[in-house]
Amino acid sequence: MGILSWVVFGAMAGWLGGKLVGGDEGQGCLTNIVIGIAGALLGGSVYTLITGRDWLFRFNLPSLVVALIGSVALLAVLRRLGRG
Secondary structure, three states: OOHHHHHHHHHHHHHHHHHHHOOOOOOOHHHHHHHHHHHHHHHHHHHHHHHOOOOOOOOOHHHHHHHHHHHHHHHHHHHHHHHO
8 A cells, every 4th residue: 555545544544443432522634644554553463463364454444444443442542541
């Protein structure tokens, strides 16, 4: 995936993750992109650890689901740390 694809994909995954976790009123576009890309990397790493197979990110629904799961997990951890 090219850099523009990562930005668009990250924005989608970060925005959807924020909507699922809730309380994303303060998140801007750049934050959504960073959370989405970090979530994609986290989700892909967890997928690789669980299955033992490498995950290649493409601009498709399974990759979006993996990135979304990673984004939700990352947002949940960040929100939990922010409350403490």
